[in-house]
Amino acid sequence: MTERHMVAFDGDGAGEGELSWGQQDIYRAMVRQESWIPNGAWGPLPEGTTLDEIQERLRYLMSRFPTARTRLRFGPDGAARQVVANEGQVALEVYEDADPEQIRLKLQNDPFDFERDWPIRMAAVRRGDEYTHLIVVMCHLVTDGFGAGVLLEELDKRPELPVPDLQPLEQARWQASAPGQRQHAMALRHWETILREMPLRRYPASRAPQSPRHWRGEFQSPALSMALRSVTAQTGVAAAPVLLAVFAIALARVTGLNPVVVRPMVNNRFRPGLDRVVCMLAQYGLCRLDIAGLTFAEAFERARRSAMSTYKHAYYDPAGLDALVETVVADRPGLQLPCYFNDRRDDAAIAGAPVPSVDDIARARGGGVFTWTTRQDVPFEPLIVHLDELPGATQAIVFCDTHVIAPDDAEALLRGLEAVAVEAALDPDSPTAVG
Structure with a gap:
């Protein structure tokens, strides 16, 4: 770093209070994973961008969005509360002739203090007199992926409408x-019914526990993308429930267990007044x-109907849910909680893409590439x-605890997504092959 510029900001909505349910949920995940779960990205700046313009961008971000001005305060019992500031100063770091990806990693890996640090970190790369790249890293307490789209x-566009x-x-x-x-009570009734009826085990015993224990892998598949578009066009079922069903079928094939119980991420932005909130x-x-x-085709339709109930009951107090899970586990020793499934694709952005032919899908079949990218002892979710x-x-992208599920099974699950989607695209009326 060659320079640090302090950028002043001020905004509305200051105050202190309890965490919202969404904030509680992600903070609990941060505690479990021993991470502030930062999201970071970088990109080129338009030629001729000035330092004043970059500072103004940071000032706007901090001033407009209350969650960018939110820090935590912890009571004697360790309970967290949110504190929204009405003004302050935040640092803009400037690096000379640096790799923006390395700066992103540095900003994400530097220690984070929930009580003292602002949840936004911004840096710029300069080569000579030219500012070439901008790097932004945000604590996940600022927003989820859908809110990030609104923020960007x-x-x-800099709308003049109030937040x-x-x-x-x-x-x-x-x-x-x-x-x-x-x-909250309605949501817990939904959860309790499923938790008390689901099979105790969700995965076969891991055949290959590893050290380091927690692994991350990536699978990129052109055929999966093509097949999902084809299935949606053929069945008339929206892409989100189609992918949920594809995941459930692939999971059942790997684990040998049915019914499949999954924890899908729900954006909750269909609720009144919440669609444009950056949080x-x-x-x-x-x-x-x-x-x-x-x-x-029948599985996709069933997923469509089940998804509606799932979405309705995905808005709850995480502390109350944890208490419910404790009660059910005490009554059902050995109960294994379901896996998480987070569909972050923007279906609206790809809705206009052409529907591929059967021949194109068949040619792309089996072309997905899988890579293990991370092995660590810091925990992920199971x-x-x-x-x-x-x-x-x-x-x-899969995150797994190899003491819960073997790496080969985790890889087979991702490859199974492509296999299931392609089979369905080639013949939606063929059986799922789940007994």
Whole structure:
């Protein structure tokens, strides 16, 4: 780093209060994973970008979005509260002739203090007199992926409209109210029914526990992307429930277990007043799918119906859910909780893509590439899969505890996504091959 510029900001919505449900959920994940779960990205700056313009971009981001001005405060019992500042200063770091990817990694790996640090880190790369790249890293408490899309859009367009009223402080107040508690109670009834009925084990015993224990892998598949578009066009079922069913079928084939129980991420932005809030709003739902003896088309339709109930009940108090899980596990010793499934693809952005032919899909079949990228002792969740859409391919990322699921099984699960989707695209009326 060659320079540090302090950028002043001020904004509305200051105050202190309980964490919202979405904030609680992601903070609990941070504690489990021993990470502030930063999201980072970098990109080129337009030629001629000035330092003042970069500072103004950071000032706008901090001023407009209350979650960018939110830090935590911990009580004597360790419980966290959110504190939204009305003003302050944040650092913009400038690096001379540096690799922006290395700067991103540095900003993500530097220690983070929830009480003292702002949850936004921004840096710029300069070569001579030219500012060439911008790097931004955000704590996941700022926003989920859907809110990040809103943030980037508004950072580009600078709308004059006020931010939505239901910021996290107001969300937390509603959640503590009688209507909020009714929503929470309804969600817990849904969860308890499934948790008490699901099979105790979700995975076969790991055949190959490893050290380091926790592994991350990536699978990129052109055929999966093509097949999903084809299946959606053929069946009329939206891409999200189609992919949920594809995942459930692939998981059943690997584990040999049915019904399949999955925790899909739900963005919760269909709820009134929440669609444009830049915050951590998404929570994991709970979905039970019995896919034995069905055709692919029937499984997709079943997933479509089940997804509606899952979405409805994915808005809850995480502390209350943890208490419920403790109670159920005490009654059902050995209960293994379901895996996480996070479909992060933007279906609207790829809706206009052409539907590939059967021959194109068949030729691409089996062409996916899998790579293990990380092995570490710092914990991930036992099993979580993220899906992203890349140019020309769908990417699946798996995080797994190799003491829970063997690496070969985790890889087979991702490769199975391609296999299932291609089979369904070639013949939606063929059986799922799940007994």
